[in-house]
Amino acid sequence: xxxxxxxxxxxxxxxxxxxxxxxxxxxxxxxxxxxxxxxxxxxxxxxxxxxxxxxxxxxxxxxxxxxxxxxxxxxxxxxxxxxxxxxxxxxxxxxxxxxxxxxxxxxxxxxxxxxxxxxxxxxxxxxxxxxxxxxxxxxxxxxxxxxxxxxxxxxxxxxxxxxxxxxxxxxxxxxxxxxxxxxxx
Numbered sequence: 001x002x003x004x005x006x007x008x009x010x011x012x013x014x015x016x017x018x019x020x021x022x023x024x025x026x027x028x029x030x031x032x033x034x035x036x037x038x039x040x041x042x043x044x045x046x047x048x049x050x051x052x053x054x055x056x057x058x059x060x061x062x063x064x065x066x067x068x069x070x071x072x073x074x075x076x077x078x079x080x081x082x083x084x085x086x087x088x089x090x091x092x093x094x095x096x097x098x099x100x101x102x103x104x105x106x107x108x109x110x111x112x113x114x115x116x117x118x119x120x121x122x123x124x125x126x127x128x129x130x131x132x133x134x135x136x137x138x139x140x141x142x143x144x145x146x147x148x149x150x151x152x153x154x155x156x157x158x159x160x161x162x163x164x165x166x167x168x169x170x171x172x173x174x175x176x177x178x179x180x181x182x183x184x185x
Contacts, residue, residue: 013039
């Protein structure tokens with residue numbers, strides 16, 4: 001039963017990722033990305049990483065993906081009425097600028113090299129956790145204890161850094177900062 005769930009979540013992730021890759025509509029790509037992220041969250045649950053699964057859903061699906069969808073919906077401009085083939089010469093020019101296809105050869109070479117390196121790394125690795133039975137206990141308690149005891153200083157420093165970035169972004173977006181930058185020019 002667990003293997004069936006694994007194959008279902010892996011298939012959902014792969015099909016969603018392929019649909020994101022091959023669709024031309026950005027809004028549809030965002031919705032297919034939702035399927036991919038939910039499939040990955042399911043795989044995290046099957047790997048007994050419940051904290052990562054909840055973080056995946058809350059941060060990526062609940063935050064980033066919703067932001068992308070709102071951005072696409074707010075900035076989407078309909079195509080002007082007219083000849084739909086008016087952009088065809090631009091496509092031909094952009095294809096001729098790429099050269100004789102050497103970009104594809106380079107991309108395939110880099111991708112193949114990365115795949116070979118990662119495959120040999122994974123084949124030679126000694127995964128100790130694979131020999132142990134899967135424990136179905138929550139990891140949230142362990143992560144919480146470690147964040148509040150062992151890793152409290154890096155946790156607080158990350159919080160301070162994020163607060164400083166938020167204050168800086170607010171200052172840069174404020175009208176006062178824009179008027180002072182225009183006055184110095």
